[in-house]
Structure formats: structure tokens, C-alpha cells
Amino acid sequence: MKFPKFLAASALFFAVVQILSLIGLLNGYWMIIINKSLIYVILAVSLNLINGITGQFSLGHMGFAAIGAYTSGAVTAIIFKLSPLTLTGNAGFALALIAGGLVAGIMGFIIGFPSLRLKGDYLAIMTLGFGEIIRTILNNIDFVGGPRGLSVPMFSSFPIITLFAVLTIVIIRNLIESSHGRAMLSVRENELAADLAGVDTTRYKVMGFVIGAFFAGIAGGLLGHLIQFMTPSQFGFLPSAMVLILVYAGGMGSLTGSIIAAFVLTFLTEVLRLGIDSIRDATGFPIGTEWTMVIYALLLILIMLYKPDGLMGMREAKILKLVTPGTPAKAMEVAK
């Protein structure tokens, strides 16, 4: 009995959105926004495992998403060539996504192992460089279109995106509430004390980082197959910074916060864009969507001023909590 309430809430969310979309209340445009929000949920929750739970600082989350996107894009292209009939088959797509996640995870290990053996900010420097290197490499590979980008079929659907978002949350939440997760948390809290409590800190830093990279790879695959097109610049530093913003705005170490922030900020970006598009300057031209970023920045400053720990701090919503086995009822009562 894992997360009964959370799974019920997810099922309800899925049913409501699906019905609204069928009766035409949510058009294709809004469905894309909802799908994008769910993909950002995966990205934010997986980055939170690295930055919020394990206490490391990764700046190149979108680099792993790029690897996942292009890997799964290559796999689906091959599947599509072999038999175009599998276009509607979700199983092949799921396999392609997982392949993308695995390659991203392997890259995560290659990047993470040397830099996480050291204490300090080496990971931030490495991941920042890594994100740029991936972008530059992709720009120069003709096979995947270079800067022109790669067209892929529309395989991402609302059900499959929801499925992967829920899986990501459940897996990471279950991990956190296990002995392995506590080992990761102890590294964040005090690395030396964790070491001297018998925790192999390097192992858990790398583990958190690789698992985070794996899910970023899956999110990248979903994103590519949602907008049916991928270019290297989609996965540059700015998008990585956006995911970082989601994690900090939601609260470091709070999955609930990451989920809320992913929805709120994705919708906000769209609303702002629509709003700003309608504003004209004195000569009658639109003032330009770059103003979205200005408002965005102001909002972040406000969050930092009034909610420095993010919306949720380190707290979790009740439906995301597990009933921990073996905790004496008395101790639980005292805690209340």
C-alpha cells in the first residue's frame, strides 16, 4: 500500500483533465501547457533529489535531458523506420524513453564520479561546462540535424506523460523514505558527520546524481516527442536555470514544492506571454516577449525576500507522506 492517497489524487487529476479535454473545455493549446507542466514536474523533482535532498549543486540538468531526448529520438526514429504501424504503440516509446534515461544516467556517472569525490563546488563547475559541451556537440552532429534540430513523431501523450510523472514522484519519494534516502539526506545535513556515522558519502552523492540524471533523460525524451522537434538550444543553460528556479521557488528538499512550482510557473509563463503580447508600445507594436523574463525575475526576487526557503521549505504535503513502518505510535503522538 504505497501512497494510496497520492495515487488516488493522481488518478482523479488524470480523469478530470481527460474528460475536460474530451468535451472540448481544454483545447490542444492548454493540453500542451499541462503536458509541459508535468514534464517540468519530472525535471524539478529529479533535480531536487540532487540539489535539495543530497545537497549537491548541479547546474546542467537540461544537459541530461538533451541526452535523453536525442537518444530516445534516435530510438523512435529507428522504430518508426522499421514499422510505421508502431506509431501508436506506447510500449516502444516507453522503451525509447528508458533507453534515453539510461544513457543520461551513464553520463551522469561519468560526470558525477570524478567531481563528487571532492567536497565543494566542483560539481557546479563540471555540470555547467557539461551542459555547454553537450549543446556544442549536438550543434555539430549532422546526423541529428545540428543546429537545425531533429524532427521526431508525436509520441508523447497526456496519459504517458502523467504515468511517467507519477512514477518519478513515487520512486523518488520511496527512495527518500528508505535507509538509502536517509544516507543522502545526511550528506546534505553534514557531510563529515555522515562520513563518521559510517555512510559512504561519495557513493550516495553519485547515486543521487545518477538517479536524478536518469529521470532528467526521461523528461527530455518526453519533451522532444511532445513538441515533435528538438534543437540543441532548447537544452542550454537558460532552460537549466529555469529548472533550478523551480526547485528553489518550490523549496529545496520538498517534492511537493517542486510539483507546485512546476505547474504554477509553467502556467504563469504562458499567461504572462499572452498578457504581454497584447501590450502595445506608443508606436503600436507589441513590446516583446522578453519582458516576460523581467516579470519573472521580479517574482523571484519577491520569493527570495518573503519566502527565502521557497514556497514549501522542506515540508511535504500530507498525501505525499508515507506511513513509516515500525515507528512506535507513542512517538508519533508526541510529534503531533
Added chain:
Amino acid sequence: MSALLTVKGMTHFFGGLKAVSDFDFEVPEGVIYGLIGPNGSGKTTSFNLITGIYTPTQGDILFEGKSIKGVKPYKIVQRGVARTFQNLRIFGNLPVIDNILVARHYTVRSGLFSSILRLPSFIKEEAEIREEAMNLLRLMKLEGRAMEQAKNLPYGELRRLEIARALATKPKLLLLDEPAAGMNPKEVHDLMDLIKRVRDEFKVTVFLIEHHMHLVMNICERIKVLDFGETIAEGLPEAVGKDPKVLEAYLGKRGA
């Protein structure tokens, strides 16, 4: 009595500064061993060397007859050496019980997959280690605090939590770095009882650093006195307490 911990000619430099100089000692199994000396005499550095935070420049450290020099700190812990810190290092944002559970982690058998899938074996093991952790908290009179965030505990309770966390690693040798620092006389009295109880119940050897002479003289069975990185006296508490060199280090030279 065989020596549990043997330190031979241990010397450590920080750059040009000699922090510990040609340090020799043996901690016999089962005793409460005290290391005292004025500030800056190399006590905490010795602990950091024994626990593997630093590797000694010269000399060797043997635990149960095997060298632990250059071994990674977490592996030294897994061999049976646990410690507390002079400046508390707790996992402040975690519940009190999780502070203990982290120290139990290295013996946990459930792998990543059975933890994520929450297989029955994982649930069973989790219940077991939680029960054990609660027993340790009960010993430290912290059971009512189990689910509280550790950083909200008062100072004295945090000190006990650190001892509980160290014990959770199932050590053979327990290093206590100034356990009585910042405690009032009653707390010190309780701590003395606690240390003796811990030694008897957990069958651990206790090696402690302390400034609190009353505590050291009352519970330590052997004492070593350091000054400026060198040993100036060693032996039974009564003898060490009367040693002129020790009195000089602590009180200054007569007429000086």
C-alpha cells in the same frame, strides 16, 4: 588486557606547525581512557587522526592489531570506531530518530530496488532498525523527542543524541570529544553515570577528551596528559593528578 587501539610514533604537521608530536599510547580493551591537556595541545587532532579525517604525517595507528592509517573514515567506523564531536554535528533538519537510523545504515541489507518497491523484507528490516533506534533513544531519555526536528533540541539533549548516534554504529571503541562541554554540574553528574552505563551495557571501550577535571578524575581508569603536542604524563588518575609537570601545564610554574 590486550590493547584495542595502539598508536605508534604518530606525528602530524599542518604546514610547518607540528600539531601532534611522536605520540605513543595504548588503549586497553574495556577501560575508560582519558586524554587531557590545555587548549591547542593536539587532543582533537589526535581524534581526527584516529578516525581518518587526517592521515598522520608519520607513525602508525593500529586498531585490533591492524593498521587503520590511510583508511577512509567511513570504513574505520565500520570496523568499530565511533566518535562524537566537540562542536556538535547533528543532522539538524532530520527527525531525531533519523539521526540514529543514518548511523545504522551501513548494516542495512535492503537494496535500492527492494527499498523503492517497499518489499516485505524492506518493511520488516525498517521496523527492526526503528525499534533498535527507539531503544537507544530510551537509554538516552530522548524517546519522547523521536519525531522532532533534531535542531529544536536543547544543548544537553543534542550531546546525548550524538552519543546515541555513535553507539548506533555498534562500535568497539567510542571516542568522546569533550562530552561535558557546556554542561551544568548536574548534567555532568548524569553524564558520568551515562558513560559508565554505556561502557558496561554496550561492552565498549571509551576514549575521551575532556577539560572537566572532576569528570576525568572520577570515571577515567587511565589518563594521558598532553601539552604542545607532547605527552607529559600517563597513568592512573591519582598519580597523574599529583604530577608536577601536569600541575605546571595547567596552573603555571610556581613563582613564574
